[in-house]
Amino acid sequence: DLGLLRTKAVPNGDGTYRISGQKIFISAGEHDMSDNIVHLVLARVEGAPEGVKGISLFIVPKFKVDAAGNPGERNTLSCGSLEEKMGIHGNSTCVMNYDEAEGTLLGELNGGLKAMFTMMNEARLGVGLQGLSVSEIAYQNAVSYAKDRLQGRSLSGAKAPDKKADPIIVHPDIRRSLMTMKAYNEAGRALALWTAIKSDVAHRSGDDKDRQAADDYTGLMTPVVKGVLTDKGFDHAVMAQQVFGGHGYIEEHGMSQFVRDARIAMIYEGANGIQALDLVGRKLAQNSGRAVQAFFKEVGEFCEENRTDEKMASFTKALKKGLSDLQAATMWLVQNAMAKPDNAGAASTDYMHLFGLVALGYMWAQMAKSAQAKLAEGANGAAPFYDTKLITARFFMERIMPETATRLARISSGADTLMALPAEAF
Numbered sequence: 441d442l443g444l445l446r447t448k449a450v451p452n453g454d455g456t457y458r459i460s461g462q463k464i465f466i467s468a469g470e471h472d473m474s475d476n477i478v479h480l481v482l483a484r485v486e487g488a489p490e491g492v493k494g495i496s497l498f499i500v501p502k503f504k505v506d507a508a509g510n511p512g513e514r515n516t517l518s519c520g521s522l523e524e525k526m527g528i529h530g531n532s533t534c535v536m537n538y539d540e541a542e543g544t545l546l547g548e549l550n551g552g553l554k555a556m557f558t559m560m561n562e563a564r565l566g567v568g569l570q571g572l573s574v575s576e577i578a579y580q581n582a583v584s585y586a587k588d589r590l591q592g593r594s595l596s597g598a599k600a601p602d603k604k605a606d607p608i609i610v611h612p613d614i615r616r617s618l619m620t621m622k623a624y625n626e627a628g629r630a631l632a633l634w635t636a637i638k639s640d641v642a643h644r645s646g647d648d649k650d651r652q653a654a655d656d657y658t659g660l661m662t663p664v665v666k667g668v669l670t671d672k673g674f675d676h677a678v679m680a681q682q683v684f685g686g687h688g689y690i691e692e693h694g695m696s697q698f699v700r701d702a703r704i705a706m707i708y709e710g711a712n713g714i715q716a717l718d719l720v721g722r723k724l725a726q727n728s729g730r731a732v733q734a735f736f737k738e739v740g741e742f743c744e745e746n747r748t749d750e751k752m753a754s755f756t757k758a759l760k761k762g763l764s765d766l767q768a769a770t771m772w773l774v775q776n777a778m779a780k781p782d783n784a785g786a787a788s789t790d791y792m793h794l795f796g797l798v799a800l801g802y803m804w805a806q807m808a809k810s811a812q813a814k815l816a817e818g819a820n821g822a823a824p825f826y827d828t829k830l831i832t833a834r835f836f837m838e839r840i841m842p843e844t845a846t847r848l849a850r851i852s853s854g855a856d857t858l859m860a861l862p863a864e865a866f
């Protein structure tokens with residue numbers, strides 16, 4: 441809770457400040473891989489208002505910078521200790537102590553939270569990509585192992601009769617895992633790129649309306665990209681590890697490292713529970729729901745435009761059902777969360793994943809349309825690539841999209857049972 445922040449900043453009278461306090465869990469807080477380390481530190485200047493309205497942001501370098509811009513005298517900050525962690529051992533997680541360290545105000549006095557969010561929004565999208573990346577590398581390892589490992593015979597008859605057993609990629613349950621990871625990863629990549637394009641438009645477009653619409657979209661989708669892609673990153677690291685059987689549990693193949701490394705992405709840059717609350721509590725209601733309504737309209741129009749295209753029917757039907765579940769969940773929140781905020785909190789994680797399913801389903805429907813168009817043009821020698829896209833899109837719609845109904849059912853059950861037990865009953 442940043443409102444409780446105690447780090448303080450005292451003006452030196454020359455535009456700089458003396459910063460004193462402690463930060464914990466600071467990634468790469470100390471290392472010797474660069475000439476200098478620039479710390480961004482939130483602190484409260486004496487006499488500032490209580491709570492988050494009295495927080496300012498400061499630049500505090502490890503080495504003070506001389507007039508020529510070179511690192512000079514050592515600043516009075518130090519790493520007190522390093523955390524022992526479950527994973528990401530390539531990253532030093534530091535306790536940082538600031539003992540009247542020299543700092544410079546960044547942005548406006550008492551405007552620290554706003555300044556910090558500029559960095560955090562970008563970092564959240566970056567952590568979403570971290571989740572997606574672990575999911576992809578875990579998947580690639582699982583595919584390679586599944587083609588190699590011989591165990592059991594295919595249910596539909598031997599596929600490698602010259603060998604003592606078939607490779608495990610012939611087994612439907614192994615396929616279930618591989619297809620799930622593949623379908624999520626490719627749609628996740630599309631969603632990340634789609635969001636990156638919107639972010640470029642939000643920053644660079646000369647058209648005010650386009651800029652605003654793209655900014656709305658990026659704000660709405662940031663908690664979804666962060667929360668969903670990192671939850672799935674961990675799920676898929678475990679799923680890929682399972683494909684290895686016992687060889688996934690021992691260290692030799694590196695699968696357990698993916699599991700350990702994927703876990704942090706669900707926690708830092710705001711735990712995923714907080715991402716879900718950001719979506720439900722802030723992003724939905726912002727500007728009277730302008731961003732979410734625009735998203736519903738865009739997906740709805742895509743379904744409508746392709747309604748009469750028979751080849752698209754299986755994709756648009758599933759997407760439309762998902763969208764209708766998402767709209768019903770949104771309406772339920774509008775009607776039930778204002779009077780009883782626990783209903784919003786109880787719904788938040790399911791809502792974030794429901795949103796993710798529709799966003800990823802929308803990506804797949806667009807990719808299916810594009811693949812069909814390419815195949816109709818002759819595919820230029822890449823027909824297997826587009827056929828693979830279509831089958832993966834179908835898998836997503838048949839096997840993953842139906843989860844929207846479960847999410848909606850959970851959301852609309854409300855908070856009563858969830859909150860019924862007194863704390864001592866646990």
Ligand SMILES: Cc1cc2nc3c(=O)[nH]c(=O)nc-3n(C[C@H](O)[C@H](O)[C@H](O)COP(=O)(O)OP(=O)(O)OC[C@H]3O[C@@H](n4cnc5c(N)ncnc54)[C@H](O)[C@@H]3O)c2cc1C
Pocket residue numbers: 441464465466467468525533704707708709710711712713714717
């Ligand atoms: C390895 C590592 C590296 C890190 N690197 C950095 C870094 O470089 N810079 C930096 O500033 N921070 C860093 N962090 C801190 C990290 O961002 C926080 O740990 C993270 O945001 C979670 O905050 P917390 O630990 O205070 O958990 P808490 O806020 O105590 O949360 C605990 C649990 O309660 C839930 N929760 C909390 N509040 C609510 C609420 N109001 N409603 C519902 N649920 C709630 C959370 O979702 C979570 O599940 C790092 C942490 C780690 C472990």
